Amino acid sequence: MKKVCSVLLLTVLFSACKDSNTQNNPTSQNSMNSNNPLLAESTLPYGAPDFTKIKNDHFNEALLQGMDEKREIIEKIASSKKAATFENTILALEKSGSLLERVQNVFSALTGAHTNDTLQAVQEEMAPKFSELRDAVYLNDKLFQRVKTLYNKKESLDLDAESLKLLENYFEDFEIAGANLSEADKETLKTYNSRLATLSNTFNKTLLEANNAGALLFTDKSELDGISESELKSLKNEEDEGWKLPLQNTTQQPLLQSLEKRATRERIFKAAWYRTDGSTHDTKAIITEIAELRAKKGALLGFANYAEWSLQNTMAKKPENVNKLFNGLIPAATAKAQQEADEIQLMIQKKGGDFILAPWDWNHYAEMVRKEKYDLDENQIKPYFELKIVLEKGVFYAAEKLYGITYKVRTDIPTYHEDVLVYELFEENGDQLGLFYGDFFSRPSKRGGAWMSNFVNQSKLYNNKPVIYNVCNYPKPTEGDPALLTYDEVETLFHEFGHALHGFFADQQYPSLSGTSVARDFVEFPSQFNENWALYPEILKNYALHYKTGKQIPQELIDKIKKSGTFNQGYSLTENLAASNLDMQWHTIESDTKIEDANAFEKEALHKTKLDVVSAVPPRYRSTYFAHIFGSGYAAGYYSYLWTEMLHHDAYNWFETHGGLTRENGQRLRDMILSRGNTLPLEVMYKDWRGGDPTIEPMLKARGLQ
Structure with missing residues (x-):
């Protein structure tokens, strides 16, 4: 994931x-x-x-x-x-x-x-x-x-x-x-x-201090071979000679895909991997x-472990049900990841490499495999994904087609940073819906990741309409250059606005039941579901416009993106399962457990669930910088991304068999799920809309595992 x-x-x-x-x-x-x-x-x-x-x-x-x-x-x-x-x-x-x-x-x-x-x-x-x-x-x-x-x-x-x-x-x-x-x-x-x-x-x-301190300074430009000139300009360090590469709060770092020199890739990967381990920013004692x-x-609360207590009001209910989901995915995911690793190893040899595939090699050579298999180069498609165009002509346009939502730019609303954009959203009949803030570029004062939250929650009790913000961490271009996105970043934009729609469509009397006030393993469903519209033909052709010429993305590139949709899914699913498994392992220990070594605990947790069988696939988050579970609200809940992935593929399958992207279908989803907040049992809400229980087959198909 x-x-x-x-x-x-x-x-x-x-x-x-x-x-x-x-x-x-x-x-x-x-x-x-x-x-x-x-x-x-x-x-x-x-x-x-x-x-x-x-x-x-x-x-x-x-x-x-x-x-x-x-x-x-x-x-x-x-x-x-x-x-x-x-x-x-x-x-x-x-x-x-x-x-x-x-x-x-x-x-x-x-x-x-x-x-x-x-x-x-x-x-x-x-x-x-x-x-x-x-x-x-x-x-x-x-x-x-x-x-x-x-x-x-x-x-x-x-x-x-x-x-x-x-x-x-x-x-x-x-x-x-x-x-x-x-x-x-x-x-x-x-x-x-x-x-x-x-x-x-x-x-x-x-962790914030570790991310900032871990940024790497390069003074020899040749070490950064493979990075485009526009990316180099954005990395130019103003204080010192050279180029400064910030760390994202994930194990893999985006630039590893482009960097040609293996020593540079290894240095960056290890800076990310060890950022909170054995340094002045060590978090091992904190997490244990x-x-x-x-x-x-x-x-103390009467449960065998923390996870049992934490999962009471979720769809999963118990750790056993989470583990059942894991057990149904791990064999297929790791088998697919091994196939991918074998292909990448052949590519390394084909390019004259005499070394065994390591984690810092994966993205670089996987991109070569993708180019060879699907003739798709990320740099070919980025010029068609300019941030503001994607937002307004893609994300907002999809919301208009599905839900009748329109927007107006508001430059009169003060923000906390100059990069933040503000839009006013309206219903189809012109009624006010709320305010949306978009804060998209990374900076040292911002934590890693992407998220949604509210300045003002919807509530009929106080006659409040929602004021919602999305935060991302896209690299900020230098002044005058366009903010071009990768396709993954495009999906993130759709994803976060899916959360926003869940909040905007809230229609509750009581604020504590409003909008996204639902269980962890349901709240990611509307956001993941909204990703599906990024590649929907009618939406894609409206926003995938070349930032220089304004021309639509050619059908040839669209076909390549779709054909490569299942590429690297073994890796993606395995790294997610590894992180999700770590979360459950940390939160199913018994009350008298004393963890002497956090790294040893992590290694054993991955080994006993066979998530270490492909050594070149590390967890998406190492325990020491796993902010979701140690610094936010996802403790014993990171599995929810996989749980709701099952829901969102199942839901999209329903759309595909009922006419696709139509106002009628969008309104039905809004009326029966997106506007209901936490006013009904979540499994009942979904089943009533779907007409039955969700199945995992659409997810496996989408991942290329079936």
Whole structure:
């Protein structure tokens, strides 16, 4: 799997307070009197953050005040002498913390996409405080008893379907969080949660520093033979003589495909592989402590391991079901990868190489194999994929054809960085849909990967329309040069906007059920499904326009792209399975496990699942820089990319047999899935739309494994 995206999780997710703007929700008098712009509602369209006023030193005060206000509200709910009702308990919970959530949405956006020393210091201070506040909510016995009372008589409350789902979600969240523990065990859990929050923040900070420190400086241009002149211009280092190659937060690095000198490729690969191992930015001790603490947390909550606890509200439900998915894919994936390795080894020999294929050779010689087998050169197609044209005439155009969505550029909305683009989106009838921000270029202040999140969440409760952003890490061209994308990067653009559509189409009363507030192994389905339109003939011909001539991409190149679609899929699937397996292995250890050596643990984890049989295929993420699971919300959940890949191929198969890209089909998907948020059991939602359970065959076919 080549995607590195996610739906960004905040440092702490308060399911009780997902609203990020607060129309019709009064804040305290102190908030209104403060000069801190974060403490008052924005007056910009859609409640978008006013980055002309927001400064780094505003966040500490605003976050602390937001926490204080939430604590005060929670205590009032819990200590009320009135009998519990939906309005004074569940709805009050849902409305609590709106100031904090509004501030936290902006804070999380900046700490992910444009951080600095000041924000990192605030982040470090706040991490345990966020954890403590969550515990103050979900481990509050008086509050839980009120929720439990309502849950036990839910059938007699005469609630509408969404309100009933909200009540059920709160009850389940309390139980999962540990509300049934003894007071002594709750105190133990609080110490675990606080320490884990601190460790996760430390991991993210260390990894960002490691990525920046790991950038390689080359002063001899000949070492970079194979890189185009335009790419060299973008890598030109302003401070020192030479060219600086930044590290992406994946094992393989994009430039390895082009670089001709093996010594250069090896140097870059090893810089990426060892960036957080044995250096001043070593994360091994951090990740082992996180894994061990999570195992203890799982046991304290009554489960065999952390994964069992974490998977309760997912589609997979149990680790055994995840492993069943793995076991069904590993033999075919590794067999295909070995075939590919054999082909690449022959290419190495054909080109006069006298060495055994290594990980840093794979992409370089695989590209030669692709050129020979499919006569397709990445440099042939990149001129047809200019970033802004792909976005507007491809991604947005597909949304118009499927869902009737149109757009308008907004240059009057302030952003947090000069590279960020803003668009206003509209329904087919002209009604406002929301604001979309696109932040596409890499920079030292941005963490690796690609993701989507909200500045403002949709909610009928507060009459909020969504304000959503996508973040990517494409190389920024030098001024005057076009931003040309690889086809993988084109797919990423479609992918992330699939997440955005999930958020834009949300149609919920309650913010904590809105949009992408669904399980890990469902949230990637809309995004992966949206990738399918990148190669759809009607869409492709509209956006694949040569940046110089404006001519459509020739059918000959389109055919080559499609024919090469199953190329290198053994490698792609195996590297993903390796990372997914590592995630599950780290999170199925027992509570008394002591991990002495993180690298040895990783090696054994790959060996016992036979994911090391093709030595030239490393995991997509090594444990020491696996940000999804140690610094974000994908712990015991990275498998979700494969799980939802099954769903998205199955869903596209339905489209293909029902007329393809039509407004009718798009509206049906929107009405039955994309607009439903977390208001129905996810497997029921999918089955109702599909007319049956998903099957894995379309995925295997798409991967060329069947």
